[in-house]
Amino acid sequence: MFRYLIRRILWAILLFIIITFVTFVIFFxxxxxxxxxxxxxxxxxxxxxxxxxxHYGLNKPLYVQYWRFFDRLVVHxxxxxxxxxxxxxxxxxxxxxxxxxxxxxxxxxxxxxIALSLGVYSALRPRSLLDRTAMxxxxxGISAHPVWIGLxxxxxxxxxxxxxxxxxxxxxxxxxxxxxxxxxxxxxxxxMILPWFTFALLFAALxxxxxxxxxxxxxxxxxxxxxxxxxxxxxxxxxSHVLRxxxxxxxxxxxxxxxxxxxxxxxxxxxxxxxGLGQNLVVGIQANxxxxxQGVVVFATVAILLFNxxxxxxYAWIDPRIRLA
Numbered sequence: 001m002f003r004y005l006i007r008r009i010l011w012a013i014l015l016f017i018i019i020t021f022v023t024f025v026i027f028f029x030x031x032x033x034x035x036x037x038x039x040x041x042x043x044x045x046x047x048x049x050x051x052x053x054x055h056y057g058l059n060k061p062l063y064v065q066y067w068r069f070f071d072r073l074v075v076h077x078x079x080x081x082x083x084x085x086x087x088x089x090x091x092x093x094x095x096x097x098x099x100x101x102x103x104x105x106x107x108x109x110x111x112x113x114i115a116l117s118l119g120v121y122s123a124l125r126p127r128s129l130l131d132r133t134a135m136x137x138x139x140x141g142i143s144a145h146p147v148w149i150g151l152x153x154x155x156x157x158x159x160x161x162x163x164x165x166x167x168x169x170x171x172x173x174x175x176x177x178x179x180x181x182x183x184x185x186x187x188x189x190x191x192m193i194l195p196w197f198t199f200a201l202l203f204a205a206l207x208x209x210x211x212x213x214x215x216x217x218x219x220x221x222x223x224x225x226x227x228x229x230x231x232x233x234x235x236x237x238x239x240s241h242v243l244r245x246x247x248x249x250x251x252x253x254x255x256x257x258x259x260x261x262x263x264x265x266x267x268x269x270x271x272x273x274x275x276g277l278g279q280n281l282v283v284g285i286q287a288n289x290x291x292x293x294q295g296v297v298v299f300a301t302v303a304i305l306l307f308n309x310x311x312x313x314x315y316a317w318i319d320p321r322i323r324l325a
Contacts, residue, residue: 210253
């Protein structure tokens with residue numbers, strides 16, 4: 001197990017180097033000039049352009065800029081400073097990451113609850129009314145865009161029924177004194193209900209189909225027939241034999257989807273005006289703030305690699321054949 005873990009860590013480090021290099025090259029070769037964006041766009045003065053270019057080292061060769069970026073990132077854990085306003089990218093991500101994490105992890109809990117309940121019951125009663133209803137839900141969830149779902153939810157549950165807020169974020173630990181903003185655990189939960197369900201609907205639809213197919217396939221395996229022949233209760237067969245094997249691919253997909261979603265919750269955050277990584281990414285692209293965009297991409301990359309590493313370890317723990325291979 002230890003050797004398997006070391007191999008996965010080394011592979012994650014190699015992937016991190018490759019992805020950060022490709023990301024840096026893409027932004028380096030982009031047509032937009034971040035120095036011009038910081039100096040006022042098309043009305044930028046040559047003196048300002050020269051000063052900003054030299055300050056950020058934008059006139060250096062590609063390999064020099066990448067080495068400075070990689071050294072600053074790995075040695076000093078510093079993602080640099082925003083080209084648009086000069087603020088620390090570390091601080092920007094530190095403020096935005098908890099918002100996106102609240103959205104992603106809360107959404108993941110909801111989509112797994114929906115997927116496990118609908119997927120398992122649909123597999124146990126194929127072609128029933130519940131199964132057909134679940135398939136309709138899957139079709140709607142896969143086809144509908146998150147922005148459209150979010151706007152519908154806002155209008156129905158926020159505007160018409162008045163059950164939930166339609167925008168903004170409430171800090172879990174309380175709002176700053178004198179800010180007049182909502183805060184605390186209840187307000188945090190109250191403001192996140194619609195974003196969670198909007199974000200979870202697409203993934204829930206995909207996972208319902210995956211869980212249903214895996215459970216139906218596992219129910220026909222020889223070891224399940226053997227357990228039934230020995231007189232094991234159906235509940236024990238379902239929990240100990242069917243779900244343990246059917247959920248192995250789901251564990252893998254869950255780790256990948258959570259990692260990707262940390263940097264990809266753009267649409268949901270935009271609809272509900274959540275100050276998370278997705279919204280910072282959109283603002284950074286609009287302002288040609290490549291330092292902030294790079295920071296969000298690097299953070300999302302680390303999150304994806306970390307969650308994949310955790311999933312690999314869990315997968316090897318659940319199924320020892322993985323590490324033996």
